[in-house]
Structures are given as structure tokens and as C-alpha cells.
Amino acid sequence: MSWCYKYLTFLMLAIALLPLSAIAGASQDATTSDVSTIQNLSCAGSAPKVRPKTQNTTGWQERPDFGKYFQQAGVEGTFLLYDLKQKQYLVYNPQRANTSIIPVSTFKIFNSLVALETGVIQDENEVIKSDGTPQKFPNWNQDQTMRSAIAGSVIWFYQELARRIGQERMQRYINLANYGNQDISGGIDQFWLKGDLRISPKQQIDLLVKLYQNKLPFSQKTMATVKEILINEKTNDYILRGKTGWGWDFTPQVGWYVGYLERGDRVYFFALNMDINKPEDTKARMAITKDILRSMGLLGAGSRE
Structure with missing residues (x-):
């Protein structure tokens, strides 16, 4: 018997045992709420869908003007920017910014931290050889280091790291860092790609702030190494760090770009x-981000991709 049928059976039994006076005195609001709860439950063997959690949006400023960059690219999405000094968020599509979504390759940031901390790889320059299995992209068919694999978003490399780390150690660090919903079911080398791990754009920023401030449960050396390999652009005026993600096993497919400037x-x-x-x-992930940063005077002219 599913959890849903057990719950409904218990609920109906409880109502049947109530004194008539209690039933007669029950408020209309309570009755309506109970009926609504029952009607909204699914008994098809799966739990109800999880809605976006209520977030404290104090200090959030909506920026509908950011939407034009999504419209120009012909895509739908959200963009959240956090100014650390002003402690202010600028957001386009706040509901989606608080919705938990599979992290796909943005999880390589955290995977790198755990792999270095546990010593399953010596450093960012240690080579792991390809096993010869044909890959989705030509550059994935080569031997890789962590530095090259995070730049090329090479999935097999990070799957190998996750297998070396193992379920127990990975779960421990996920819990310590309070990463997303902390659910790594679905396979040790699949949970961030097709499994049950979820994280919201807001939570992505929370993690990155802790990384920047060296407040994650990793050594200073480990965090410094990961910060260094995340650099996308470095000029005399700014340093841009970030990681993209592309989940092609979903409809619609999932696109991410997270980082800090x-x-x-x-x-x-x-x-x-x-x-x-x-x-x-996929090109719009970085292009939209850079267009928004450029419109705010934070990024110089240059490549949009």
C-alpha cells in the first residue's frame, strides 16, 4: 500500500471517530482546506510535486528589463545577481530563481572541491586517461586533467572522480555544505545529471559566496585551487569566474551559467x-549573462560567448 493510500485511510478513520459536536463546530475554512488537501494528493505511487520554497526576498529588486536579453535570444529563464557589498539582489523572474532544478555540470564546482579534499586526485594537473569509449564531443575523447575537464565540461572525468569519492563521503560533504536538497540518489556517477539532486539559482549563489569567503568545509588550498580553475576571463579590470551546465536529458533541456565577477x-x-x-x-547562457553585466557597466566589450 502506497504512502498516499495509508494517509487517506488514516484521515478518513480519524474523521469518522470525531464527535458530532466537533464536526458541527469545525470552521468552513478548515473543511475547505482538508478537502483541498485530499483532492491535491496523488495516489499514483508518487509524492506531490514540490513547489518553490518561500524565500526571504528582502533586498531583492526585480529587473524586468533583463528580460529583453532572454527575448532577443528566444529563450525563457531567470537571472539573479547578488552585490556582496550592497547585500542586494537584482532578479529577473524571481519565482524561477527560487525553484530547485537539477544542477548538471555546475556540480563540477562541488565535485572538484570534494575530489581534491579527499585526495582521490592529487591536484588539478593530474592526468586521468580516457578509456577509449566514444564521447559526445571530440575533445572529450582525450586524456584529461581537472583543469582541462572543467574548462571542457568533460562528464566522464567527473563521473570517475565521483566513483572514487564514493557515496558515503560525497553525502557527508553535501550535508556539511548544505548543497541544494542534499539528495544524491540516482547513482554515484549520475545523481547530478539524471538523479534527484536539485538546487535553485539562489542556492547556487549562496554556495559561491561561501566559496569566495572560504567558508565551505574544505581546506584553504582546495578552495583556492577550485577558484583558480574556474577563471573564464581575466583582465586588468576584472576577473570572471564561472561554470556552465547543459542538461540534454530533459524536455525542455536545462541550461545554467553560474559564477562571480x-x-x-x-x-x-x-x-x-x-x-x-x-x-x-547553449550559446545564450554566457551571452545573456555578459550582456546583462555589460549593461550595468561591469564587463568590458568583447566576446559574448
């Missing part, structure tokens, strides 16, 4: 999440 004494954290309907849409 250091400019002088200011740090801006960002998380973009969007739908991908065709491979060409």
Missing part, C-alpha cells in the same frame, strides 16, 4: 538558468 573591491555573484530547445541555444 570581481571588479576592484566589488564582487558580483550571478546565476542564470534557462530552457534550451535546440543546441544553438
Whole structure:
């Protein structure tokens, strides 16, 4: 018997045993709420869908003007920016910014931290050889280091790291860091790709802030190494760190770009999440982010991809 049928059986039995006076005195609101609860339960063997959690949005400023960059790219999504000094969030599509979504390759940030901390890989330059299995992209068919694998988002490399780490140690660090919903079921080398791990754009930023401030449960050396391999661009004016993600096993497909921009004494954290309907849409992840940062005067002219 499923959890749902057990719950309904218990609920109906409890109502049947109530004194008539209690039933007669029950408020209409309570009755309506109970009926609504029963009607909204699914007894098809799965739990009700989890809605976005209520978040404290004090200090959040909606920026509908950011939406034009999504519209120009022909995609739907959300963009959340956090100004650390001002402690202010700027957001387009706040509901989606608080919705938990599978992290796909953005999890490589955390996977790198755990792998280095546990010593399953010596450092960011140790080579792991390809086993010769044909891969989705040509550059994935080569031997890889952590540095090259995070830059090329090489899945097999990080699956190997996760297998070396193991379920128990991975879960321990996930819990210590309070990563997303902390659910790594679905296979030690699949949970962030097709399994049950979920994280919201807001939680992505929370994690990145802790990484920047060296407040994650890892050594200073480990965090410094991961920060260094996350650099996407470095100029005299700013340093841009980030990691993309592409979940092609979903409909619509999932697109991510998360990271942070250091400019002088200011740090801006960002998380973009969007739908991908065709491979060409993947370019919009970084392009939209850079367009928004550029519109705010935070990023210089240059490549949009």
C-alpha cells in the first residue's frame, strides 16, 4: 500500500471517530482546506510535486528589463545577481530563481572541491586517461586533467572522480555544505545529471559566496585551487569566474551559467538558468549573462560567448 493510500485511510478513520459536536463546530475554512488537501494528493505511487520554497526576498529588486536579453535570444529563464557589498539582489523572474532544478555540470564546482579534499586526485594537473569509449564531443575523447575537464565540461572525468569519492563521503560533504536538497540518489556517477539532486539559482549563489569567503568545509588550498580553475576571463579590470551546465536529458533541456565577477573591491555573484530547445541555444547562457553585466557597466566589450 502506497504512502498516499495509508494517509487517506488514516484521515478518513480519524474523521469518522470525531464527535458530532466537533464536526458541527469545525470552521468552513478548515473543511475547505482538508478537502483541498485530499483532492491535491496523488495516489499514483508518487509524492506531490514540490513547489518553490518561500524565500526571504528582502533586498531583492526585480529587473524586468533583463528580460529583453532572454527575448532577443528566444529563450525563457531567470537571472539573479547578488552585490556582496550592497547585500542586494537584482532578479529577473524571481519565482524561477527560487525553484530547485537539477544542477548538471555546475556540480563540477562541488565535485572538484570534494575530489581534491579527499585526495582521490592529487591536484588539478593530474592526468586521468580516457578509456577509449566514444564521447559526445571530440575533445572529450582525450586524456584529461581537472583543469582541462572543467574548462571542457568533460562528464566522464567527473563521473570517475565521483566513483572514487564514493557515496558515503560525497553525502557527508553535501550535508556539511548544505548543497541544494542534499539528495544524491540516482547513482554515484549520475545523481547530478539524471538523479534527484536539485538546487535553485539562489542556492547556487549562496554556495559561491561561501566559496569566495572560504567558508565551505574544505581546506584553504582546495578552495583556492577550485577558484583558480574556474577563471573564464581575466583582465586588468576584472576577473570572471564561472561554470556552465547543459542538461540534454530533459524536455525542455536545462541550461545554467553560474559564477562571480570581481571588479576592484566589488564582487558580483550571478546565476542564470534557462530552457534550451535546440543546441544553438547553449550559446545564450554566457551571452545573456555578459550582456546583462555589460549593461550595468561591469564587463568590458568583447566576446559574448
